Amino acid sequence: MSVEELLRAHDLRVTRPRLAVLAVVNEHPHADTHAILDRVREQLPEVSHQAVYDVLAALSGAGVLRRIQPQGSVARYEARVGDNHHHVVCRACGAVADVDCAVGEAPCLSASDTRGYAIEEAEVIYWGLCPDCLAASGEISPPGENPAPGEDPGRSDPETSTLPPPNPRKDARV
Amino acid sequence: MSVEELLRAHDLRVTRPRLAVLAVVNEHPHADTHAILDRVREQLPEVSHQAVYDVLAALSGAGVLRRIQPQGSVARYEARVGDNHHHVVCRACGAVADVDCAVGEAPCLSASDTRGYAIEEAEVIYWGLCPDCLAASGEISPPGENPAPGEDPGRSDPETSTLPPPNPRKDARV
DNA sequence: CGGCTTTCTTGAACGAGTCAAGAATGTTGT
DNA sequence: ACAACATTCTTGACTCGTTCAAGAAAGCCG
Numbered sequence: 001m002s003v004e005e006l007l008r009a010h011d012l013r014v015t016r017p018r019l020a021v022l023a024v025v026n027e028h029p030h031a032d033t034h035a036i037l038d039r040v041r042e043q044l045p046e047v048s049h050q051a052v053y054d055v056l057a058a059l060s061g062a063g064v065l066r067r068i069q070p071q072g073s074v075a076r077y078e079a080r081v082g083d084n085h086h087h088v089v090c091r092a093c094g095a096v097a098d099v100d101c102a103v104g105e106a107p108c109l110s111a112s113d114t115r116g117y118a119i120e121e122a123e124v125i126y127w128g129l130c131p132d133c134l135a136a137s138g139e140i141s142p143p144g145e146n147p148a149p150g151e152d153p154g155r156s157d158p159e160t161s162t163l164p165p166p167n168p169r170k171d172a173r174v
Numbered sequence: 175m176s177v178e179e180l181l182r183a184h185d186l187r188v189t190r191p192r193l194a195v196l197a198v199v200n201e202h203p204h205a206d207t208h209a210i211l212d213r214v215r216e217q218l219p220e221v222s223h224q225a226v227y228d229v230l231a232a233l234s235g236a237g238v239l240r241r242i243q244p245q246g247s248v249a250r251y252e253a254r255v256g257d258n259h260h261h262v263v264c265r266a267c268g269a270v271a272d273v274d275c276a277v278g279e280a281p282c283l284s285a286s287d288t289r290g291y292a293i294e295e296a297e298v299i300y301w302g303l304c305p306d307c308l309a310a311s312g313e314i315s316p317p318g319e320n321p322a323p324g325e326d327p328g329r330s331d332p333e334t335s336t337l338p339p340p341n342p343r344k345d346a347r348v
Numbered sequence: 349c350g351g352c353t354t355t356c357t358t359g360a361a362c363g364a365g366t367c368a369a370g371a372a373t374g375t376t377g378t
Numbered sequence: 379a380c381a382a383c384a385t386t387c388t389t390g391a392c393t394c395g396t397t398c399a400a401g402a403a404a405g406c407c408g
Contacts, residue, residue, distance in 0.1 A: 013354065013405055033395075048357050053396070058355090071243050074395065088291040097289040115271040116305035117262040125297045131290035187374055187385065207364080222388050227365070232386090248364065 010062040017047050021055045022079065025065060029078045030087075030096040036077065070096070070125055086123070090130035092137070099126060184236040191221050195229045196253070199239060203252045204261075204270040210251065244270070244299055260297070264304035266311070273300060 003022045007014050017040065024039040025031065031039070037052045056077055059065040063082070069075045070089045076096060086099045101124075129137065177196045181188050191214065198213040199205065205213070211226045230251055233239040240255045244263045250270060260273045275298075303311065 015355065015405070017356075046357085050358080050397085051356050054355070067245070069245050071241070088288060088293065090291065091294070097291065099288060114262060114273060114300070114302075116308075117264065117271065117300070117302045118308050119262065119300045119302040120265070121301045123299045123301060125299075126288070126291070126293045127295045127297060128288075128291045128293040134290075134292050189374070189386065191387075220388085224366085224389080225387050228386070 006064060010064055012058065012062055012064070016044055017051045018055050018059070020044050020047070021052060022059065022064070025077050025079045029080065029098070030068070030076045032074045032076050034074070068096070070094075086126065088126040088128060088130075090133055091127055092129055092133035095130045095132075097130070180238060184238055186232065186236055186238070190218055191225045192229050192233070194218050194221070195226060196233065196238070199251050199253045203254065203272070204242070204250045206248045206250050208248070242270070244268075260300065262300040262302060262304075264307055265301055266303055266307035269304045269306075271304070 001009070003019055003026075004014050006022070007018060012018065020040045020043050021036060023043075024036050028035065028039065033049075033052065033056065036056070037047070037049050040047055040052060056065065056067070056075075060067045060077070065077050065079060066081045067075055067077055068087060070087070073089070073094055073096075078098075080098065084101050086101060088097050088099050089095070175183070177193055177200075178188050180196070181192060186192065194214045194217050195210060197217075198210050202209065202213065207223075207226065207230065210230070211221070211223055214221055214226060230239065230241070230249075234241045234251070237255060239251050239253060241249055241251055242261060243249045244261070247263070247268055247270075252272075254272065258275050260275060262271050262273050263269070
């Protein structure tokens with residue numbers, strides 16, 4: 001299904017900004033709003049940031065895009081919807097990657113006692129270290145103290161994105 | 175263990191603001207920063223908001239408090255740490271409740287393919303409707319259209335807290 | 349192609365959270 | 379108990395992601 005057909009299928013008007021935003025999110029899963037704006041402006045230099053916010057809100061509302069926002073991060077968007085996957089987030093650099101659900105279709109939905117809530121969806125975020133930061137922390141200080149990774153210019157993974165070290169807790173339990 | 179002993183056990187200085195914040199969070203699980211500040215000022219009218227932010231950050235860093243922040247909500251804190259429980263969040267009113275892990279000790283940690291990430295922790299958020307909003311939506315419009323709940327003056331659950339309708343998505347899947 | 353609605357541009361505003369400098373307080377050693 | 383030191387708190391300004399509002403432009407339908 002083309003990007004345009006996708007929009008029409010959801011009763012959304014087809015506009016240049018929407019096409020551009022959709023294309024960018026398809027190319028760069030988990031990109032944040034600012035990154036999306038930059039990329040969109042490579043094609044449409046005149047789009048306003050407000051247009052991008054509106055488009056992202058409209059597409060998320062229609063279920064075309066999914067908004068994710070791990071603690072300490074700004075809003076990120078992805079075009080993979082409806083397949084119930086989850087995310088791993090690196091505590092050191094903030095990189096996000098997809099993880100398929102471990103338990104099949106409806107993951108972890110069997111909460112023991114839901115306190116009377118009608119549960120519609122379960123959202124799972126795995127916290128850890130991405131391969132790069134893992135290697136960096138291992139190399140820099142073998143006994144494991146004060147990782148300080150995150151700057152690694154030659155990256156290729158499009159899903160990777162750098163943040164100021166967000167919230168590196170030490171009470172992690174597995 | 176008294177609140178003061180708890181602080182000392184974590185090598186944290188014992189100060190009035192810290193005692194007050196800990197007491198408030200113990201009494202009101204899932205309270206947001208603003209609510210905590212208000213409550214703390216009932217005992218210590220002169221505390222600055224910055225002090226509360228500092229204290230919350232210090233206690234979270236030490237593992238005495240846990241910070242949670244569902245999408246569309248501001249930061250919330252709870253004193254229940256180390257027992258690996260999760261949360262249900264109401265899409266309509268934002269109320270938060272605890273849910274014990276369904277799968278035992280380390281829940282849902284068995285992601286199928288972790289993309290090379292070293293996973294330390296899994297965070298699960300269940301999205302749905304709280305009992306009150308569920309009842310309200312059922313009463314107001316039986317066929318299910320336009321819930322508009324959330325205002326319900328006579329509440330007793332201390333874990334409940336009202337927000338502007340945060341992000342009521344309709345693409346929910348179970 | 350004309351009219352109506354939605355979307356986009358422009359520019360200001362909001363609010364949670366952070367930064368910084370100095371005063372106050374808690375802790376430790378004598 | 380007291381003094382010295384480090385940490386924490388007060389005060390006040392500020393940042394940044396996001397939202398609000400009004401009018402112009404663009405998409406869609408008959």
